[in-house]
Amino acid sequence: MIHSRRHRLAAACLGCWLAAPASAQLMADASDPLTQLSRMSLEELARVEVTSVSKSAQSLSSAPASIYVITHEEIHRAGVLSIPEALRLAPNLQIEQINAQEYQVAARGFGGHLELQNFSNKILILIDGRSVYNPLFSGVAYDAQDVVMDDIDRIEVISGPGATLWGANAMNGVINIITRRAQDTTGGLVRATGGDQENAISARYGADFGDGDAFRVYAKAFDRGPSELESGASGGDRWHKVQTGFRVDLGAADDTNRFTIQGDYQDATENVGVFGDIGFTQHDLLGRWEHDGQRADTRLQLFIDGTDRGQPPSGVGFSLDTYDIDFQQSLDLGARHRVVWGFGRRYNDYDVDSTPTLAVDPEHRTLELTNLFAQDTMVLTDELKLTLGLKFEQNSYSGWATLPDLRLAWSPDDSSLVWASAARAIRSPTPLDTDVIERADGVNPFLVGDPDFKPEDVNAFELGYRAQPHASISWSLSTFYNDYDDLRTIEPAPGGFLPLRWGNLIEGSTYGVEVWANWQVTKWWRLSPGFRALHKRLRFSDGASQLLGVEQAGNDPNKRATLKSSMDFGRWTLDAMLRYVGKLPSPENPSYTELGARLAFRASDALELSVVGANLLDDRHSEYAVPTAREIRRSVYAELRWNF
Amino acid sequence: MALAASLARAETFSVEAVKAAFLYRFASYVEWPPDSPASPFVIAVAGDEAVAKQLEALVPRMVVNHQPVKLRRVARVADLAGVHILYVGPEALARTRTLRAAALERPILIVTDDDHGLDAGAVINFVEAQRNVRFEISVIAADRSRLKIDSALLSVAARVERRPAAIRSIDEGTPP
Numbered sequence: 001m002i003h004s005r006r007h008r009l010a011a012a013c014l015g016c017w018l019a020a021p022a023s024a025q026l027m028a029d030a031s032d033p034l035t036q037l038s039r040m041s042l043e044e045l046a047r048v049e050v051t052s053v054s055k056s057a058q059s060l061s062s063a064p065a066s067i068y069v070i071t072h073e074e075i076h077r078a079g080v081l082s083i084p085e086a087l088r089l090a091p092n093l094q095i096e097q098i099n100a101q102e103y104q105v106a107a108r109g110f111g112g113h114l115e116l117q118n119f120s121n122k123i124l125i126l127i128d129g130r131s132v133y134n135p136l137f138s139g140v141a142y143d144a145q146d147v148v149m150d151d152i153d154r155i156e157v158i159s160g161p162g163a164t165l166w167g168a169n170a171m172n173g174v175i176n177i178i179t180r181r182a183q184d185t186t187g188g189l190v191r192a193t194g195g196d197q198e199n200a201i202s203a204r205y206g207a208d209f210g211d212g213d214a215f216r217v218y219a220k221a222f223d224r225g226p227s228e229l230e231s232g233a234s235g236g237d238r239w240h241k242v243q244t245g246f247r248v249d250l251g252a253a254d255d256t257n258r259f260t261i262q263g264d265y266q267d268a269t270e271n272v273g274v275f276g277d278i279g280f281t282q283h284d285l286l287g288r289w290e291h292d293g294q295r296a297d298t299r300l301q302l303f304i305d306g307t308d309r310g311q312p313p314s315g316v317g318f319s320l321d322t323y324d325i326d327f328q329q330s331l332d333l334g335a336r337h338r339v340v341w342g343f344g345r346r347y348n349d350y351d352v353d354s355t356p357t358l359a360v361d362p363e364h365r366t367l368e369l370t371n372l373f374a375q376d377t378m379v380l381t382d383e384l385k386l387t388l389g390l391k392f393e394q395n396s397y398s399g400w401a402t403l404p405d406l407r408l409a410w411s412p413d414d415s416s417l418v419w420a421s422a423a424r425a426i427r428s429p430t431p432l433d434t435d436v437i438e439r440a441d442g443v444n445p446f447l448v449g450d451p452d453f454k455p456e457d458v459n460a461f462e463l464g465y466r467a468q469p470h471a472s473i474s475w476s477l478s479t480f481y482n483d484y485d486d487l488r489t490i491e492p493a494p495g496g497f498l499p500l501r502w503g504n505l506i507e508g509s510t511y512g513v514e515v516w517a518n519w520q521v522t523k524w525w526r527l528s529p530g531f532r533a534l535h536k537r538l539r540f541s542d543g544a545s546q547l548l549g550v551e552q553a554g555n556d557p558n559k560r561a562t563l564k565s566s567m568d569f570g571r572w573t574l575d576a577m578l579r580y581v582g583k584l585p586s587p588e589n590p591s592y593t594e595l596g597a598r599l600a601f602r603a604s605d606a607l608e609l610s611v612v613g614a615n616l617l618d619d620r621h622s623e624y625a626v627p628t629a630r631e632i633r634r635s636v637y638a639e640l641r642w643n644f
Numbered sequence: 645m646a647l648a649a650s651l652a653r654a655e656t657f658s659v660e661a662v663k664a665a666f667l668y669r670f671a672s673y674v675e676w677p678p679d680s681p682a683s684p685f686v687i688a689v690a691g692d693e694a695v696a697k698q699l700e701a702l703v704p705r706m707v708v709n710h711q712p713v714k715l716r717r718v719a720r721v722a723d724l725a726g727v728h729i730l731y732v733g734p735e736a737l738a739r740t741r742t743l744r745a746a747a748l749e750r751p752i753l754i755v756t757d758d759d760h761g762l763d764a765g766a767v768i769n770f771v772e773a774q775r776n777v778r779f780e781i782s783v784i785a786a787d788r789s790r791l792k793i794d795s796a797l798l799s800v801a802a803r804v805e806r807r808p809a810a811i812r813s814i815d816e817g818t819p820p
Contacts, residue, residue, distance in 0.1 A: 033657055033661055034661055034664065034665065034698060034701055034702045035702075035705070037657065037661055037662060037664075037665035038665050038668055038669070038702055038706065040665070040669075042669060042673070042796065042797065042800040043800055045662065045665055045666055045669065045777075046776060046777070046778055046779075046800050047776060048657055048662050048776065048777070181719065183719045183720050184719060184739065186739060187739070208720075208742050211720075211721050211722055213720070214720075251720050251722045251723070471658050605738070
């Protein structure tokens with residue numbers, strides 16, 4: 001199993017959960033379908049009736065977590081042009097497009113409250129193992145996250161805590177974007193897009209060299225048109241970006257060592273209405289060594305990431321440089337234990353350009369993050385596996401945190417899985433929580449950070465069931481109960497009122513359900529419904545000022561439902577996705593239903609032509625209600641995709 | 645009840661499971677040259693995760709010629725060391741040209757799942773017939789890879805190719 005381990009390790013932590021089921025198969029029931037098949041004579045095998053499952057259909061994952069995998073094909077067939085648009089395909093996420101430049105993405109609520117400077121800060125996102133969570137303001141700048149969409153192998157979307165493996169801020173979810181190895185993207189690809197809202201081009205070329213080593217280089221550029229104001233006037237948020245990058249994958253001749261080196265550079269210019277243009281640049285470089293040993297698989301990863309952002313109208317410009325080293329090893333201890341352990345260290349070096357109204361003191365600082373973790377997956381019986389994990393993590397503000405995780409997986413047969421989990425996760429403090437100084441007209445200062453700001457905390461409990469009752473149907477149900485403490489509030493100064501300061505005085509619980517299914521209706525038609533419901537019971541803790549209501553912790557829709565349809569007609573394919581999003585409570589944004597669709601024609605193996613429509617049901621609609629939010633227009637574009 | 649249960653079960657066989665079972669069973673009907681790699685017996689899969697998953701569940705319990713069986717997912721030439729059977733999934737045929745070319749040089753049983761599989765150098769190619777999984781065999785390709793195919797396997801094959809694909813194509817009036 002040495003070689004199959006590689007793939008689990010490459011998938012980082014998902015792999016840790018996946019590791020156990022394979023070893024459990026050692027003791028699998030002799031009456032399972034595979035064993036039956038393996039005992040048949042050749043003649044019998046040739047007569048076995050099979051039910052055809054689409055190759056792209058989601059196979060039943062054995063990870064004891066609420067995980068949805070957006071596949072390469074799903075992304076391709078949705079015709080999406082950006083990562084947040086691709087994330088809409090996951091039924092366990094909530095996505096709000098703020099304007100042409102900004103998105104909020106959350107799982108299980110807490111999508112932020114932009115007016116009150118609260119961002120979607122309880123979900124972690126990684127691109128090929130590189131965390132793109134911004135520790136300066138806590139959250140993710142989606143305008144700076146991009147890859148060649150056609151090079152994405154899959155996006156693993158995990159709703160629920162993942163702190164033991166991924167660390168702080170993986171409180172309500174983790175998104176793992178994984179691009180293909182260079183060996184799997186050889187040849188050329190040009191994708192050209194033209195439409196009323198967006199013009200884009202991306203090109204990639206890859207080739208083998210040496211004995212199976214491979215590289216690819218890419219460049220992409222787009223010009224994204226503005227959203228609209230309610231009046232129909234331009235939202236003044238047109239922007240464009242150029243990005244380029246490479247990836248090299250080397251496999252040594254002895255087959256046990258692999259090296260990956262990849263990097264990206266992007267330069268964007270964003271219009272902010274009457275304030276004119278502001279820009280940002282970002283670069284990253286990542287190196288990874290993976291070793292398959294006789295008993296243990298080892299991975300060492302280093303990356304650097306640098307971002308420079310100009311000053312937006314109501315914020316600050318900054319530069320942020322991240323240096324990260326991460327070591328991980330997985331090994332089998334006896335037949336029943338698979339252990340993964342590792343450690344990591346990260347430096348975030350930032351420099352903020354304070355303004356008269358918004359300052360951070362100190363302006364320049366290096367944050368340090370250190371972690372050490374271990375996880376053991378135990379095969380208790382043929383059907384039962386227990387995973388125990390523990391991470392110790394230290395950050396510059398609140399010191400050490402203990403992040404435990406316990407998961408139980410019961411698979412009574414090959415086609416169903418019952419799982420349960422209990423875990424703790426935190427959202428660590430940031431300079432915005434502790435060091436900020438805000439000034440308003442005549443009030444100096446108006447709001448200051450709290451040097452004793454505590455991590456926001458969750459104890460999360462989950463129960464889930466997944467099954468493939470028939471070859472053409474699979475479904476997943478996850479339920480959760482989260483108990484939060486120390487969520488951020490605004491409090492008056494001790495003994496007075498101004499300056500206001502941040503506090504940790506919201507607590508309470510959330511509970512909800514996520515359910516989705518895949519149904520291969522006929523050989524040429526697949527339907528995939530999804531639904532998620534969320535209920536929040538938040539309250540102020542004793543001693544809270546109760547300013548601004550508990551909605552400041554996150555302005556989230558209670559319900560979201562999606563229905564995806566995928567049809568094949570020979571050289572033609574037709575895909576559509578209908579989505580319903582419930583109203584946001586405060587500030588209120590009405591519920592809406594929108595439709596995206598794509599019709600494609602494969603003219604030859606090398607050439608594909610398609611027409612894509614996004615947000616087709618309304619001329620324009622709003623997904624978020626704050627002053628910077630805009631109305632999102634219906635858009636249509638045509639695409640040409642050429643492989644050579 | 646028992647009959648109903650077994651019928652119900654029979655319906656749950658997926659294409660992938662049947663292909664995985666075939667890949668494992670082929671080993672018993674093929675003789676590798678003496679210079680082929682020693683233990684373990686390695687079945688390699690390129691570009692078909694569904695079949696790889698099935699094999700991953702199957703092979704730890706299996707033995708071929710007194711050797712333990714290992715599954716390996718492969719993408720590069722370096723991955724081929726020690727491989728006995730290489731299965732190339734339908735979507736991977738085009739992008740595995742280098743890999744397949746290297747496999748042709750070695751005593752490896754190449755199995756494909758594509759209309760043009762045998763033309764691409766495969767010894768065995770899966771074909772889906774009605775609701776069954778069948779396969780075709782090229783004895784020419786087997787000879788080239790120095791593999792001996794048992795007549796029992798040939799007798800189950802949907803079709804056996806005994807002449808080079810190019811000549812067959814000319815005979816049938818279609819370009820190779």
